[in-house]
Amino acid sequence: MSALAWIATASLAAWCFLLLGRGSYWRTDQRLPGYEEPARWPDVVIVVPARDEAGVLALSLPSLLRQDYPGRAGIVLVDDNSGDGTGDLARSLSARHGGLPLTVSAPGEPEPGWTGKLWALRHGIALAEEFDPEFLLLTDADIAHQPDSLRALVAAAGPAAGAGHRPRGGADSYDVVSLMARLRVAGGWERLVVPAFVYFFAQLYPFRRVNRPGSGTAAAAGGCVLVRTEAARRAGVPDSIRQALIDDVALARAVRREGGRLWLGLADRVTSVRPYPRLGDLWSMVSRSAYAQLRHSPVLLAGTVAGLLLVYVVPPAALVAGLLGGDPAAAWAGGAAWAVMAGTYGPMLRYYGEPLRMAPLLPLTAVLYLLMTLDSAVRHHRGAGAAWKGRVYVRPEAAPERR
Structure with a gap:
């Protein structure tokens, strides 16, 4: 197998893990549980x-x-x-x-x-x-x-x-x-x-x-x-x-x-x-806290970038490159990973009333989120921190332990 085929296979393995071993995150059935009204309603x-x-x-x-x-x-x-x-x-x-x-x-x-x-x-x-x-x-x-x-x-x-x-x-x-x-x-x-x-x-x-x-x-x-x-x-x-x-x-x-x-x-x-x-509005919503989610860690940022590329970018890239370059193993693994990805995204699209034909576009959206995360890190290292409604929050010191 070619190097591309091995990478695509790794991406497919990652998607199989996400499908089966990540708490069924892709399901949308967690809604407010049914209830019986209490005898006394609390304040x-x-x-x-x-x-x-x-x-x-x-x-x-x-x-x-x-x-x-x-x-x-x-x-x-x-x-x-x-x-x-x-x-x-x-x-x-x-x-x-x-x-x-x-x-x-x-x-x-x-x-x-x-x-x-x-x-x-x-x-x-x-x-x-x-x-x-x-x-x-x-x-x-x-x-x-x-x-x-x-x-x-x-x-x-x-x-x-x-x-x-x-x-x-x-x-x-x-x-x-x-x-x-x-x-x-x-x-x-x-x-x-x-x-x-x-x-x-x-x-x-x-x-x-x-x-x-x-x-x-x-x-x-x-x-x-x-x-x-x-x-x-x-x-x-x-x-x-x-x-x-x-x-x-x-x-x-x-x-x-x-x-x-x-x-x-x-x-x-x-x-x-x-x-x-506008895209700029969504960009600001995500980038203001994306690097904070990674605890302002360059190591976690590097791992996140590598993970997003492997999980979201490799499948369509391997499918296209495999078809054009005559590498059926890479094309098959990339196509299968992309299919699993789209399948897990389908329930969320249905929840939002969006057509399932949007599911194959998830790699494009993931690239946008990757760029937003990188922009969040760049803003932080330039001292801009997380900006929201006229306030800028640079990385705070840890809060003291409660006693």
Whole structure:
């Protein structure tokens, strides 16, 4: 066999492992579990960090105000030093729509050692705890919820130990229930990039593994995270993760370290209303945290580049080169690997309502993500760090150990 055929065979072997040994990451069946309504609905406070969100708030905040929740619930929106009137707009929307009571507060600029979102969450959680809620729903300002979203999240989380009911099927209760919001897929670039974004996330953090008790895999989706207040206290959240750029995964890991149970799935009731019409918008969304995901490690970056090339680029390249160069072994292995790749991508495309003919384009999207990751690393080493809404976060020092 030629060198190309061996490389293509290695790529095929990698895809066989991903298909069979990576927690069935490609499946899209992790949805909110069924539930029976509890005899008593716990108190909940919804915390919404918001920085310059006037463009989307009119689409998202009314969906929170009109939540059909049988228990006591309220909303704390934290205006993170916005310059576009986000706080005033939130108040006017509350006056116009009514519904759940809304508190709007502004904590000022973050103290040193805090990222902006976590600083806002710290302030919002402190205000929420004045009401002593049993649950906190941490949701972004660009996330819209169906009217029964909060009810479904709380009921699926189940009771505290020794209380009430259990989610249908006899599962234990959860300390974190998180939904990967259905992102907007409207324009051409969104159709090419967004389903792959969720697919790659699931490949890194297979939902089934996250949901398995005692698993070493921990993750959450930051747009919609329901967390038990007591579990957050035990984990020291948000103080223990105050410098995290990927705050959702950091929160899940902190809760799991303290023995908490996690559940992560795809959303049916929760959607993102933020548009990403241009490639540059999507590029910024990915590149701002891609290198942080690799812990700012050149070694991990090199491994990631090599892995992406082997897994996503080699299959189509080997197929084409094998056919043109008369190397049937390379063509067969490359074609088989590409077919497995497209097959695993199909369920995510169906979830987003996209045609299966998009599946063979996944190598192209992977190359875009590779370039975004490299750009993230270059920005970091130039001192630009992770830029988001006028703030730049260079690599933070490790947070001190909790005692």
